Amino acid sequence: MVNLPGRVKMVEVGPRDGLQNEQREIAVATRIELIDRLADSGLPVVEAGSFVSPKWVPQMAASGEVFKGIERRSGTVYSALTPNLKGYERAIEASADEVAVFAAASESFAQKNTNCSIDESLARFRPLLERALEEGVPVRGYVSCVLGCPYEGDIDPARVAQVSAALLEMGCFEISLGDTIGVGTPAAARRMIDQVAAKVPVEKLAVHFHDTYGQALANIYAALQAGVGVVDSAVAGLGGCPYAPGASGNVASEDVLYMLNGLGITTGVDLKRLVEAGNFISGALGRPSNSRVARAMTN
Ligand code: HMG
Ligand code: MG
Numbered sequence: 434m435v436n437l438p439g440r441v442k443m444v445e446v447g448p449r450d451g452l453q454n455e456q457r458e459i460a461v462a463t464r465i466e467l468i469d470r471l472a473d474s475g476l477p478v479v480e481a482g483s484f485v486s487p488k489w490v491p492q493m494a495a496s497g498e499v500f501k502g503i504e505r506r507s508g509t510v511y512s513a514l515t516p517n518l519k520g521y522e523r524a525i526e527a528s529a530d531e532v533a534v535f536a537a538a539s540e541s542f543a544q545k546n547t548n549c550s551i552d553e554s555l556a557r558f559r560p561l562l563e564r565a566l567e568e569g570v571p572v573r574g575y576v577s578c579v580l581g582c583p584y585e586g587d588i589d590p591a592r593v594a595q596v597s598a599a600l601l602e603m604g605c606f607e608i609s610l611g612d613t614i615g616v617g618t619p620a621a622a623r624r625m626i627d628q629v630a631a632k633v634p635v636e637k638l639a640v641h642f643h644d645t646y647g648q649a650l651a652n653i654y655a656a657l658q659a660g661v662g663v664v665d666s667a668v669a670g671l672g673g674c675p676y677a678p679g680a681s682g683n684v685a686s687e688d689v690l691y692m693l694n695g696l697g698i699t700t701g702v703d704l705k706r707l708v709e710a711g712n713f714i715s716g717a718l719g720r721p722s723n724s725r726v727a728r729a730m731t732n
Contacts, residue, residue, distance in 0.1 A: 435658050436658065436660075437657050437658065437696055437698060438657060438660070438661075438662040438698060439698065439699060440662065440698065440699045440700070441657070441662050441663070441664055441693055441698050441699075441700055442477055442478065442639075442662060442663045442664070442700075443476055443477065443478070443664055443666065443686065443689065443690065443693075443700050443702055444477075444478040444480065444609070444639060444663060444664065444665045444666075445471050445476045445478065445479045445480065445665075445666065445667070445668060445686055446480045446641070446665050446666070446667050446672070446683060447467070447471065447666075447667035447668040447669065447671045447672065447683070447686065447714070448464060448467055448468050448471070448479060448480065448481050448482060448499075449480040449481065449482055449483050449493070449513070449514055450480070450665075450667055450671070450672045450673075450674070450683055451667040451668070451669070451671025451672040451682070451683065451714075452464060452467075452492060452493075452671065453483065453490050453492045453493050453672075453673075453674070453675065454492070454671075454672060454673035454674065454675055454680075455492055455671075455718065457718075458492075459492070459717070459718075461495050461498045461499055461502065462502070463714070463717045464481075464482070464495075464499045465499055465502040465503050466713065467668075467710065467713065467714045467717075468481050468499070468503050468511070469503055469504050469506075470706070470709065470710035470713055471668060471707070471710050472503075472504075472506040472509040472511075473506065473706055473710075474702055474703050474706035474707040474709075474710055475508075475700075475701045475702045475703050475706070476509060476686075476702055476707075477508065477509060477510065477701060477702075478509070478510045478512060478531070479509055479510070479511055479512070480512045480513065480514065480533070481496070481499060481500060481503065481511045481512065481513060481529070482496025482497075482499050482500060482513050482514075482527075483496055483513055483514035483515070483520075484496055484497075484513055484514065484515050484516075484519075484520035484521075484523040484524045484527075485514060485515075485516050485520060486516070489675075490675060493514075496513065496523075496527065497523060497526065497527045500513070500527035500528060500529060501527060501528075510530045510531050511529060511530050511531075512529060512530060512531040512532060512533055512573065513527070513529040513531075513532050513533070514532070514533050514535060515532045515533065515534060515561065516534070516535065516547060516557070517557050517558075517561065518557075518560050518561050518564065520532075520561075521561045521564060521565060525568070525570065529570075530570075530571075531570065531571045531572070531573065532561075532565060532570060532571075532572055532573070533572065533573040533574070533575055533609075534558045534561060534562070534572060534573075534574055534575070534600070534605070535547070535554075535574075535575040535576075535577060536551060536554050536555060536558070536574065536575065536576055536577070536596050536599075536600060537551060537554070537576065537577040537578050537582075537596070538551075538576055538577065538578050538579055538582075538588050538589075538592045538593040538596050539577070539578040539582035539584065539585045539588055539592075540585070541582060541584035541585050542577055542578045542582050542583070542584060542585070542613070542676070542677065545584065545676045545677075546577070546674070546676040546677070551596060555596075555599050555600075555603070558574075558600070558603060559603060562603045562604045562605070565604075566604050571606050572604060572605050572606065573605060573606065573607045573608075573609060573639075574597070574600030574601070574603075574605035574607070574608045574609070575608075575609045575611055575641065576593055576596050576597050576600070576608060576609070576610055576611060577611045577613045577674075577677075578611070578613050578614070578677075579593045579610045579611055579612055579613075579617075579625055580612045580616055580617030580621055580622060580625060581612070581614055581616035581617065582613075582614070583613075583614050583677050583678050583679050583680070590624060590625040590628040590629070591628065593610065593625055593628070593629055594628050594629045594631065594632045594633070595632075597610070597629050597632060597633045597638075598632040598633055601632075601633050601637065606637065607637050607638070607639055607663060608629075608633055608637055608638055608639065609638075609639040609640070609641045609663070609665055610625070610626070610629065610638060610639065610640050610641060611641040611643075611665075612640075612641065612642045612643055612649075612652065613643060613674055613677045613680055614643060614645055614677055614679050614680045615642060615643035615644050615645030615646050615648065615649065615680065615681060616645065616646055616648075617642065617648060617652050618646075618648050618651070618652070619648070619651045619652055619654070619655035620655070622640075622652040622655045622656060623655045623656075623658070623659055626638065626640070626655075626656055626659045626661060627659060630659065630660070635659065635660040635661060636660075636662065638661050638663065639661065639663035639664065639665055640652070640653060640656040640661055640663070640664055640665065641665035641683070642665075642683070642684050643672065643673070643680050643681060643682065643683055643684070644670060644681060644682060644683065644684045644685070644723075645679060645680065645681040649683075649684035650684065650688060650689070650692055653684065653689060653692070654692070657696075657698075664689055664693075665683065666683055666684045666685060666686040666688075666689045667682060667683035667684070667685065667686060668685065668686045668687065668707060668710050668711040668714065668724070669682075669685060669686075669687070669711035669712075669714055669715050669722040669723055669724050669727060670682040670683065670684065670685035670688075670722065670723025670724050671683065671714065671723070682723050685711070685722070685723055685724035685725070685726070685727070686707055686711070686724070687704065687707050687708050687711055687722075687724040687726040687727045687730075688724050688725055688726045690702055690704050690707060690726075691704065691726040704726075704730075705730075708724075708726070708727045708730050708731065711724055711727045712727060712731060715727075
């Protein structure tokens with residue numbers, strides 16, 4: 434059997450990456466109930482919202498209220514996406530435990546998503562990281578478009594490694610590699626991870642696969658073999674990025690957990706409760722779950 438980690442940290446991004454892309458308005462109470470149910474399933478990290486410009490992503494505008502309404506479960510870290518110092522201050526005001534900055538390996542995507550170049554985005558994160566480090570708030574760094582860009586096509590893994598290293602050097606404790614549009618396949622994912630791992634210790638890497646082409650589980654398996662021990666996913670396969678045409682949902686958390694359970698990898702997450710959380714939000718959105726495992730376990 435190949436080498437696989439004994440334990441994986443699951444990072445649930447459904448309440449943020451999932452709901453940021455919904456066209457309809459989602460009640461604050463629904464967002465809160467989803468987060469509470471996810472935490473109750475034992476997830477160690479729940480990305481509960483984002484403090485970006487409400488003009489850019491109106492879906493996340495009420496994240497402050499969401500953070501105030503959740504029932505904090507000890508053992509769960511509640512994190513938030515923050516694009517700049519203003520976002521960081523709003524996140525801290527809402528008592529986020531951890532924040533995340535987001536950069537890209539593609540210039541065109543950086544422009545579309547954050548209205549600036551890659552270098553400008555990194556410069557914007559510097560004061561945020563200085564403040565966060567001073568205040569003892571851990572900062573995660575995302576890199577988008579690691580296996581392809583909706584505007585530029587193929588992305589050079591060397592560029593991914595360079596941006597990842599810059600985020601690490603600034604003080605990010607973990608770098609999440611985002612296949613934003615879900616185009617990657619296992620060999621490409623492995624090549625990219627190996628190249629990044631030459632600059633960022635593999636223990637600090639996370640993977641974040643959208644499942645547009647149905648490759649996410651295979652890619653995660655390849656990442657585990659490369660030594661990655663942190664996996665992002667969204668319950669019920671919610672998700673997408675409003676500034677990445679063609680980006681479908683994230684890999685479903687239920688499907689990831691089912692695979693990890695089958696591999697004998699410990700996560701601390703309860704599958705039945707996770708499925709219930711996914712069915713709750715699918716019901717609230719009025720559509721079937723995108724998780725194959727949830728559908729199989731529910732029917
Ligand atoms: P900008 O328009 O260039 O910024 O946007 P600005 O600094 O000129 O500010 C414009 C206005 O926004 C001002 O207000 C600011 O105060 C306000 P006005 O004076 O016009 O009334 N503003 C803010 N308000 C609240 N909170 C803030 C904030 N910042 C500015 N934090 C900016 C630049 C980066 C802010 C904008 O482009 C933005 O918010 N982008 C976020 C887009 C986004 O959230 N995308 C989805 C998340 S990324 C993703 O999904 C990928 C990921 O999942 C990984 C993967 O899959 O690859 C993470
Ligand atoms: Mg994403």
